[in-house]
Amino acid sequence: MASKSSVAADIPKLSKELCLRLLGDLEKAKRPVIYATKCSLDNAMYNPKVGYLTPGDKKVATELNVSSVKKMSRTIFMLEIILGNLETGAVNTKRELYYISKGYIKHDPKLKPLDFADQNESDDIIDFICEMLEVYREEINCYANDRGGQTYSQQLIVTETMVDGTKATIDLSKLGTSPFQPKNRPQNLKLSARKKIDFCLIVESEGTANTLVANGFTKRNNCILMGAQGVPSNAVRGWSKLIQDQLECPIYFFGDLDAYTMQNIFRTLKAGSAASLIRNEDYSAPEVRFLGVLPDDIKKYDLLDYPVKENDAQEARALKKAGDVLKNDPFFMDKKNKGLADILKWLQVNKRRCEQQSYFTVNPKDPTMPEKIIIDKIKRGHYV
């Protein structure tokens, strides 16, 4: 959202305000307290009209005392590095920030007590700064690896505003078999279509997305096709949100029928996660629908499913968690998402899974069979 990208400019102001408050308290010998949003499921709220998980009122208060003085000193130290980055436009990964902090400490022996023993320690401080200022990590110019989100379309045109204000235009129809790779700060992108786009399909498996495109999916359909590559990264989440808001086309998700996909991949894509409560607004696409694989599909298309194996630790864990999620996760508890909760319940009861690639079993001679099923399901409105 455009409004958010302008917030980025406020971080120096926010930081200065915070520090002035700390300074004022100190001058009065009053104990300063820093409040940070509590980012966990017990502070996650879900309003079906909003569509994503939002933070509740719970705050984590850090009061300055002998035990917390170290954490506070480290926070202010890291904040200064970040403010410097924002001023010059420099960006870094968390790991780089760890090394940069080491560099400062190396050159100033007075800072020695702040030294981070390992990257976990500096990562925690960076997360704390985000929670304290209620900003995204990307807003403080700290980026993770761009992963997933490779996008194919014959209609989509992306216009990017560069840091220096110049514009770049990418016409996806000109990229041949190469995908467009979204960055994890999609707020600087403007989308348009050369022809009305009927839908956007997000496929869990990057490889399957690729196959569909190679077999002519994007030639035959006016659509956007994206590979999620497992649990969606910030780039995938922000990019999906952008597509939803700027193109106003329906978005469908196509992935495995199992508890892990439902809880960790689809939920995050649609409503964000508890760990990222403060940024779900810009990093979730509440309109996205679950196209499949649906439990009904198994019978209807006679799909090859199988029981969850004991050595499938990831799915076994997700299945176990499903009971908990159904009782405590405000997203699955809400009436609006009853259809999704029912799928989770079905998985819990039947303890089976069915992979997205099973559509290839239906007619092994026809490579476009999966495409046919997908289009048929969209037409019939067979999704949740």
Place this chain on the structure above:
Amino acid sequence: MAAHMASTQKITTSSTAEYFSKNLQQVGFSSHTKAVLTTLKEAVDNALDACEENDILPEIRIEIEKLGAGSMKNAEQIRICVVDNGPGIDPDDVPKVFGEYLASSKFGRGRCTRGQQGIGISAATTWAQLTGGKGALIITKQKGMRKALKARVEVDIKNNKGTMKDKDMIDWDRPNGTSVEFIIDGRIQLNGEAGLMNYLLGTSLVNPHLTLHYKLPDPEIPETTIERVSKDFPKIPEAVEPHPHTMKLGEFIAHSHLFGKVKTSNWLGKGFSRVGPSVIQELIKTAGVKKAIFEKNVDQLDEAEFKSLYTGLQNLPLMAPSTSSVLSIGEESLSKSIQRLGAVDYFSVVTRKPTICDFKPVEVEVAIARLQVKTVEQDTPVQVLRFANRVPLQFDKSACAIYNSLTTVNWKAYGLVQPKESLPQGPYIVAVSVVSPFIKFKNASKETIDSSDELVEEIRRALMQAGQKLSKHIRREDKANELEEKIRHIEQFGPILVEGICRITKANDTRKEKARLGLMKLLGRDAQEAEKDLESASEKLEAHLVKTKKSETVEEVEA
């Protein structure tokens, strides 16, 4: 044990000396360093025993000197001299005491004396004779004698007889006492577990009533006197007869040899704990021992008869023996004595009530001291002092009941560092004393206490009680460290925090200074809080100490 050997290995008295002279390694002469320690130990043990039996507060002088190269490879010639203020020895007995094996006034009496067998000092004489050619040089004077007897005693190995040479009557500047001197082959080891210092330290710890002078052949160690810290000498309780359940068949038979021509029923009644007429009735009634056996003289019994008696007794549920025969040093005396070990930060002592382990009365005492000199590396194991009947044990620790108890207590619970199944670590001395008229050793050199489950459990309980007491001090120390850490925190992070905040807010120096002062005030309050905590912990500890000082007679709470 000696009696046991005599019966099962069929050693006749005349060849006893021969046997031991060939097997000196069995009784503490297995290495050059051990030879020095054993010789010293035997002489000091005897001096302490003699003083105690005659109600004399012991004052002992030890002199050890290097004279040159020894007769054996890698050995030095060493002079060891121990002088006591004891009762002295009857001149007629001198050759027996120093030159005859199994001649002892303490043998088989079931008392908690250091010496038990009548082997110790004669073995030293033999070693001196074999390596230095001179035997023992004795000066002794009993009360009322005008002059002292001075003589050299040698062992007539063939006949197990002592012989006196160069006999002389001399003036001696004390009313009574004994001086024993040996010139032997050996090596001096001062430090470490098996070192002389450990021996002297241990001996003074468990003998609070001892004044010890020593002079060692090391220019670094000046002639030293350790004054006594207690004027009460331990009362050695009356003897107790052995309990039948503690004996093996061979020992049972050997025990009868001490009695000679007495009726079997008398032997059983007099020679054992908890065997009275009712037990004899039981033996006849339930164990089916023939009545006639009890009428016979015990020296007339054959092996089958002994065996029927023995198994009958083993199968009867006899009462445990009385615990009145054990002796303790006492928490008060131990508390004073432990402070003679050097500069001690704090300590804890525990005297357990006497108890029965494996049908033998035992008493366990523990003293733990935290040393001030923290020169010891943090990860070195604690220094262990083991005692059996107040004699330091310095060899073969690994199979010892004391060592097994020490390594199976969870010391982490009391704030000590302890690697798995090992001794705890740190600058501590842990002293464990086991007293019993019937201590079972693993070997004839009396270095390893047999590790029975019951004894190990009893020692563990004592250690755990001492650990609990100690942990109060350790926790206080941890609190102090925490406070130190907090203050360091404030000093380190305070200025960094203020500087950072001021750079971001572009605050001027006046504001910076004000904020710095404010922060110091804030954190200082925290530190004061911590300090108050520490004070109240100290007060509690102080109160605890006063209580324990008053409570030497108060019984310990069971762990």
